[in-house]
Structure formats: C-alpha cells, structure tokens
Amino acid sequence: MSAVVETSRLTKRYRDLVAVNDLNLKVEEGEIFGFLGPNGAGKTTTILMLLGLSEPASGQAKVCGFDPTHQPLEVKKRVGYLPENPGFYDDLSGRENLFYIARLNRIPADEARRRITRLLEQIGLGDDGERAVREYSRGMKQRLGIAEVLIKEPQALILDEPTLGLDPDGASRILDLITGLSRERGLTVLLSSHMLHQVQQMCHRVGIIVKGKMIAQGQVDQLGSAVFKERQWNFLVEVEGRVDGLESDLRALHGVAGLEARNRGWFLRCTRDVRPEVLALVSRRGLALLQLRSEDTTLEDIYLKYFREA
Ligand SMILES: Nc1ncnc2c1ncn2[C@@H]1O[C@H](COP(=O)(O)OP(=O)(O)OP(=O)(O)O)[C@@H](O)[C@H]1O
Numbered sequence: 668m669s670a671v672v673e674t675s676r677l678t679k680r681y682r683d684l685v686a687v688n689d690l691n692l693k694v695e696e697g698e699i700f701g702f703l704g705p706n707g708a709g710k711t712t713t714i715l716m717l718l719g720l721s722e723p724a725s726g727q728a729k730v731c732g733f734d735p736t737h738q739p740l741e742v743k744k745r746v747g748y749l750p751e752n753p754g755f756y757d758d759l760s761g762r763e764n765l766f767y768i769a770r771l772n773r774i775p776a777d778e779a780r781r782r783i784t785r786l787l788e789q790i791g792l793g794d795d796g797e798r799a800v801r802e803y804s805r806g807m808k809q810r811l812g813i814a815e816v817l818i819k820e821p822q823a824l825i826l827d828e829p830t831l832g833l834d835p836d837g838a839s840r841i842l843d844l845i846t847g848l849s850r851e852r853g854l855t856v857l858l859s860s861h862m863l864h865q866v867q868q869m870c871h872r873v874g875i876i877v878k879g880k881m882i883a884q885g886q887v888d889q890l891g892s893a894v895f896k897e898r899q900w901n902f903l904v905e906v907e908g909r910v911d912g913l914e915s916d917l918r919a920l921h922g923v924a925g926l927e928a929r930n931r932g933w934f935l936r937c938t939r940d941v942r943p944e945v946l947a948l949v950s951r952r953g954l955a956l957l958q959l960r961s962e963d964t965t966l967e968d969i970y971l972k973y974f975r976e977a
C-alpha cells in the first residue's frame with residue numbers, strides 16, 4: 668500500500684490562531700478516510716492546503732506523490748475536489764454544467780458526452796439532467812457536485828462535508844454513492860464531516876481533529892481501546908413496570924460511571940461488566956427485563972472525551 672495523502676507536521680496560522688497544528692495524516696490507496704471534527708476544528712483549512720489553495724506555515728503535504736504547495740496543478744489533475752459550498756451555473760442544466768467542467772478539463776466533446784450520460788445515471792439524476800440547476804434541490808446539487816468531481820476520472824476524491832445540509836435520507840444516499848464508487852473504481856476518498864454517526868460505518872479509517880490537533884487516527888473499532896485507558900463497557904437496560912428508585916440503585920452500583928435516561932430505561936457507561944448486578948436489582952424488584960444489551964464504544968464517545976478535554 669502506498670499513501671495517496673500524507674502530511675507531516677502540517678501547520679497553518681491565521682494571525683495568532685493556530686488553525687491546523689502539527690497535523691500528521693495518512694490516507695492509503697483505495698481507502699475511504701473520514702476526517703472528522705466539530706465546526707472550526709481545521710478540516711477545511713487542512714483540505715485547502717492539500718489542494719495547494721492555501722499555504723502552510725510549516726510542515727509538508729504530499730498528495731498523489733506531489734507537493735501541493737509547489738506543484739498544485741499536478742495535484743489538481745489527479746484529485747477531484749468538492750468544496751464545502753460547490754457553485755454552479757444556475758441557468759444552465761445539470762448536463763450543461765458538467766459539459767462546461769469537462770471542457771475546462773480538456774476532455775474531448777464526444778468522450779465528455781459519453782461520460783456525462785453515464786454519470787448522470789450513476790448519481791441518480793438521469794431524468795433531471797436537462798433541468799436548470801436553479802430548480803435542483805440541495806441533495807440534487809450535492810449529487811451534481813460529485814458528478815463534476817468525477818468527470819475528469821480522478822485518482823482520489825477530497826470531499827469537504829459532502830452531506831452538508833442534507834436530510835438523513837439524502838445524506839445516506841450520497842454516502843452510499845461514494846462507497847460504491849470507491850469499491851468499483853478503487854478510488855481513494857478523503858471526506859470531512861462533523862456528523863460522526865453518518866460517516867463512521869462507511870470509513871475504513873478515521874482521523875479526529877479538534878482545535879487543529881489530530882487527536883486520534885485509526886480504524887473505528889480499534890480507536891476505542893486506544894483512546895480509553897481502561898476498557899469502557901456500555902449497556903442499555905430496559906424494564907417494564909414501575910421503576911421508582913431503580914435509577915438511583917443503578918447509579919450506585921460499583922463500576923457505573925455514568926447513566927443517561929432512555930426511552931424505557933437507561934444507558935450505562937461502566938468500567939466493568941455490571942450485568943449480573945443489574946439483573947439481580949431488576950429481579951429483586953419483581954420487574955420484567957425487556958433488554959440488557961451491551962453497546963460498543965462509539966466514535967461519539969471518543970470524540971466527546973477529547974472534545975471535553977480539549
Ligand atoms: N481565512 C481565514 N482567516 C482567519 N481565520 C480563519 C480563516 N479560515 C478559517 N479560519 C479559522 O480557522 C479555524 C478552522 O477553520 P476551518 O474552516 O478549517 O474549520 P472546519 O473544521 O472546516 O469547520 P466546519 O465544520 O465549520 O466547516 C477556525 O477557528 C476559523 O475561524
């Protein structure tokens with residue numbers, strides 16, 4: 668495997684703000700990498716440096732083997748970039764917008780037409796290609812943006828918040844589309860998002876950035892154990908019937924570090940397996956147990972831990 672995107676101590680300052688701080692990032696060929704972090708964390712700033720659109724204060728980046736600061740055109744040839752707010756010619760149709768981008772990329776007209784027809788189909792705009800973009804919904808525009816990025820058949824995609832402003836269904840369609848493309852064509856994808864839940868399933872690896880610092884990087888299922896010094900156990904407890912006093916009993920159990928009320932029960936964060944004690948408590952009160960389920964550490968747990976500590 669070779670890295671398609673790699674940065675070494677990449678740093679960007681805006682006056683006295685360090686927007687990106689000593690960032691080491693690595694995205695391997697063919698993988699989908701989720702670049703995750705809250706608003707203002709430094710995701711867009713990093714992406715702009717990867718494309719040579721912003722100059723680092725120090726550190727280096729390599730994208731497809733080129734230094735974006737010194738060889739931005741080489742990077743641009745190989746990487747499809749979807750900005751946070753892609754712009755279109757609103758009076759032109761989706762097809763015409765794509766044709767315009769194809770011309771900019773010097774794709775011969777016949778070849779461009781073939782690609783555009785195929786792409787419109789692929790992104791689910793097959794029936795809307797002739798409509799003016801002005802009439803497109805947000806989700807349709809986002810899909811058109813992805814088509815624009817794909818038309819030059821890039822080696823890698825850099826997508827800045829590709830699900831921004833989309834409803835859950837629209838977002839999951841976009842993410843499915845990206846996953847499919849990556850699988851079919853072996854495309855390398857770096858996508859930024861502040862929506863952890865949405866993207867964590869589709870990413871091979873993620874990096875979490877908070878206040879310009881990469882705080883964790885790796886496979887989602889392995890990040891938890893790397894980040895939490897002691898193993899964290901999460902349980903969902905649901906009971907039927909009267910529950911007076913049960914909550915305080917659960918909270919008082921040795922090993923229960925946190926408790927949140929849920930629909931018919933509680934979500935427990937624990938430092939050990941407390942299931943036997945929970946079972947005993949519930950049955951002592953003569954309540955019916957509806958669920959006692961363990962839940963994996965989510966990316967959100969990791970993110971919140973750092974977010975709170977940062
Ligand atoms: N041109 C600029 N001049 C000054 N400060 C900037 C500039 N661009 C970004 N910043 C600051 O740098 C920090 C990182 O911003 P950035 O846009 O990279 O965050 P982000 O992770 O993309 O956030 P979001 O999820 O909101 O898109 C923020 O504090 C922001 O205010």
Ligand SMILES: [Mg+2]
Pocket residue numbers: 710711712751827
């Ligand atoms: Mg951003």
